[in-house]
Amino acid sequence: MPVNVVVLMKPVVDPKAIVNFRPDGTIDRSAVKLVVNPYDKYAIEAAVQLKEKLGGKVVGIAMAPLHAVDSLREALAIGVDEFILLSDLKLAGSDTLATSYALSAAIRKIWQKLGSLDLILCGIESSDSNTGHIGPEVGEWLGLPSVSYVDSILEVRDGSVLVKRLIEGGYVVMKVKLPAVLSIAGTSYQPRIPALREVLAARRKQITVWNTAEVGIDQSLVGLAGSPTRVVRMWRIEIKRRGKIFSDPDVDKMLEKFLEEIRRDGISLGVRS
Amino acid sequence: MTFSKILVYVETSEDSPAEHSLELIWKARELASKADMSVEAVLVGHGVFDIAREVTYRGVSKVHVVDNPRLATYSLIPYTTAIAEVIKKTEPEIALFSATVIGRELAPRVAARLKTGITADCTDVDIGSWVDPSTGRKYEKVLYQIRPTYGGEIMAAIVTPSHRPQMATVRPGLFPIPPRDTSRSGEIVGWNIEIADEEFSKIEVLEVRREQRKVDLKSAKLIVSGGRGCGLKGLELVRELAEVLGGEVGASRAAVDSGWISYDHQVGLTGQTVKPEVYIAIGISGAVQHVVGMKDSKIVIAINKDPDAPIFRVTDYGIVGDLFVVVPKLIEKLKRR
Numbered sequence: 001m002p003v004n005v006v007v008l009m010k011p012v013v014d015p016k017a018i019v020n021f022r023p024d025g026t027i028d029r030s031a032v033k034l035v036v037n038p039y040d041k042y043a044i045e046a047a048v049q050l051k052e053k054l055g056g057k058v059v060g061i062a063m064a065p066l067h068a069v070d071s072l073r074e075a076l077a078i079g080v081d082e083f084i085l086l087s088d089l090k091l092a093g094s095d096t097l098a099t100s101y102a103l104s105a106a107i108r109k110i111w112q113k114l115g116s117l118d119l120i121l122c123g124i125e126s127s128d129s130n131t132g133h134i135g136p137e138v139g140e141w142l143g144l145p146s147v148s149y150v151d152s153i154l155e156v157r158d159g160s161v162l163v164k165r166l167i168e169g170g171y172v173v174m175k176v177k178l179p180a181v182l183s184i185a186g187t188s189y190q191p192r193i194p195a196l197r198e199v200l201a202a203r204r205k206q207i208t209v210w211n212t213a214e215v216g217i218d219q220s221l222v223g224l225a226g227s228p229t230r231v232v233r234m235w236r237i238e239i240k241r242r243g244k245i246f247s248d249p250d251v252d253k254m255l256e257k258f259l260e261e262i263r264r265d266g267i268s269l270g271v272r273s
Numbered sequence: 274m275t276f277s278k279i280l281v282y283v284e285t286s287e288d289s290p291a292e293h294s295l296e297l298i299w300k301a302r303e304l305a306s307k308a309d310m311s312v313e314a315v316l317v318g319h320g321v322f323d324i325a326r327e328v329t330y331r332g333v334s335k336v337h338v339v340d341n342p343r344l345a346t347y348s349l350i351p352y353t354t355a356i357a358e359v360i361k362k363t364e365p366e367i368a369l370f371s372a373t374v375i376g377r378e379l380a381p382r383v384a385a386r387l388k389t390g391i392t393a394d395c396t397d398v399d400i401g402s403w404v405d406p407s408t409g410r411k412y413e414k415v416l417y418q419i420r421p422t423y424g425g426e427i428m429a430a431i432v433t434p435s436h437r438p439q440m441a442t443v444r445p446g447l448f449p450i451p452p453r454d455t456s457r458s459g460e461i462v463g464w465n466i467e468i469a470d471e472e473f474s475k476i477e478v479l480e481v482r483r484e485q486r487k488v489d490l491k492s493a494k495l496i497v498s499g500g501r502g503c504g505l506k507g508l509e510l511v512r513e514l515a516e517v518l519g520g521e522v523g524a525s526r527a528a529v530d531s532g533w534i535s536y537d538h539q540v541g542l543t544g545q546t547v548k549p550e551v552y553i554a555i556g557i558s559g560a561v562q563h564v565v566g567m568k569d570s571k572i573v574i575a576i577n578k579d580p581d582a583p584i585f586r587v588t589d590y591g592i593v594g595d596l597f598v599v600v601p602k603l604i605e606k607l608k609r610r
């Protein structure tokens with residue numbers, strides 16, 4: 001049975017970059033490179049593996065400003081067939097409730113176009129907002145079951161998907177009716193590196209841009225006006241760690257230095273001495 | 274109609290309220306006394322009235338119970354309906370969940386059902402008034418939801434001024450457990466919530482594989498933890514170092530999943546939250562899910578061969594090197610002292 005999969009991916013500020021604040025306290029996103037949220041690459045990998053095994057289509061979707069386009073090419077190279085960029089100034093300032101509403105409206109439209117939809121995959125959380133809310137909230141807006149912390153997709157059969165989900169102290173195996181939303185935790189899906197040929201081909205693939213009107217999004221439910229939450233303050237935390245790094249090919253010397261240093265700092269390593 | 278209560282969703286563990294839920298009750302009581310509100314709880318399951326009684330001993334004035342044989346084990350959609358219906362009927366000002374693997378999927382689902390805002394993974398919550406700078410309007414009993422963002426370098430304070438309830442998930446391991454006082458009496462209210470058959474059939478649990486916890490790392494003064502970089506042989510070194518230092522042995526989830534050590538040693542989001550005087554991480558990369566479980570340790574030492582490993586960003590003393598060379602030498606030197 002071929003499966004049609006939508007993968008949600010979020011362009012984020014490169015997690016390796018240091019974020020800067022504007023004078024008004026908001027984050028300055030303009031200066032830094034956007035990349036696909038690292039967790040979402042596991043979801044892409046999972047989708048592409050399903051397609052290779054069962055056939056079907058993989059459609060990627062991101063809600064982001066237009067300049068995020070470049071960060072999405074990598075996904076097209078990995079095996080995403082089509083890409084939708086939901087982009088509109090009216091979406092700016094959306095919190096997770098508003099974002100999940102807008103994404104679910106766009107998913108409905110993709111669903112209509114494909115005729116059928118089986119799975120919606122997303123990452124467990126984004127590296128900038130780290131909420132993990134979007135998966136369950138999209139599930140709720142669409143009236144579909146959702147499972148967070150999915151370690152692996154075991155089987156798709158008879159209108160259901162069998163998944164292994166991480167829990168405290170172990171796993172559960174669950175059977176979920178399709179269509180379903182799964183947040184992929186990434187432990188089992190090592191994202192592949194696209195070949196140069198695929199990277200070049202991806203440059204020619206089209207990314208379709210949709211605005212809120214085309215998707216039929218109720219504008220009172222998105223953007224700042226449609227968001228129940230407000231960020232009132234942001235501040236950088238000082239990492240109070242000492243951050244002393246010891247690196248020396250002469251291990252004996254390095255360890256002597258380390259032991260001397262912690263002795264000087266008055267730290268007892270708990271040795272019964 | 275006035276809203277004046279804080280509702281805490283209580284997870285169960287065996288036949289007791291989960292520890293992290295009790296911690297949340299402690300925090301809710303603190304907020305309630307500050308803003309002159311009451312604390313209530315909601316419990317979902319089957320045969321949970323005794324657990325509800327336990328919850329009242331921790332200082333909760335009312336426990337709402339949705340007890341139904343079909344709710345005996347956790348299932349996302351029916352639990353969402355049960356909790357959302359109790360919230361609609363009782364109209365709390367604030368609803369708090371623990372940021373566990375269950376809370377982090379259940380709470381946003383409930384929030385979307387109620388079309389309200391939610392903040393994830395708060396490390397603290399406070400209550401007070403808030404003035405919207407753009408309209409000048411003042412809101413009372415506003416929940417200040419404080420959380421790390423951008424991978425933990427930045428903190429944000431978030432409010433939900435005009436939607437109710439104000440919802441948040443709060444990280445476990447941050448607050449004390451309120452003392453158990455059997456002289457306290459609280460009301461227990463049973464709710465009969467209608468849940469459609471279809472809601473139960475969408476997700477079926479076929480198998481649960483779980484290990485019980487025996488080792489208690491919470492009170493350990495020194496912990497030496499091993500990760501994927503160790504392998505079975507490296508974990509022997511980890512154990513030896515712990516022995517020499519008189520500490521306990523911890524592990525990352527990768528080491529546990531590889532079968533090198535049992536789950537009760539696991540530190541992190543799905544393991545234990547620890548706060549020793551000294552935490553030594555060996556062959557552990559420092560994934561957020563591990564770091565949330567050990568970041569409040571007083572002193573962190575890491576041994577890793579990769580100088581760019583994220584663990585070095587949260588350490589006091591970082592040793593860059595191959596653990597198979599470094600750890601035996603370290604043991605030797607410590608023994609000689």
Ligand SMILES: Cc1cc2nc3c(=O)[nH]c(=O)nc-3n(C[C@H](O)[C@H](O)[C@H](O)COP(=O)(O)OP(=O)(O)OC[C@H]3O[C@@H](n4cnc5c(N)ncnc54)[C@H](O)[C@@H]3O)c2cc1C
Binds near residue numbers: 500525526539543555
């Ligand atoms: C829902 C969920 C819950 C999770 N819960 C937890 C949790 O509770 N606890 C937890 O720990 N993780 C948890 N994880 C997993 C977490 O995301 C990481 O996958 C895990 O912590 C990685 O473990 P690690 O650091 O041991 O392995 P890796 O990330 O593989 O790191 C191994 C490290 O060892 C180093 N190394 C290798 N060889 C050597 C050597 N010879 N000498 C020195 N250094 C060496 C490497 O440089 C590397 O940094 C969870 C994940 C999810 C999705």
Ligand SMILES: Nc1ncnc2c1ncn2[C@@H]1O[C@H](COP(=O)(O)O)[C@@H](O)[C@H]1O
Binds near residue numbers: 124130132
């Ligand atoms: N703006 C967005 N566009 C597309 N997908 C998103 C967006 N925001 C979040 N997601 C998806 O939802 C997951 C959880 O994100 P979050 O709730 O922000 O932590 C991410 O891993 C993405 O798969």
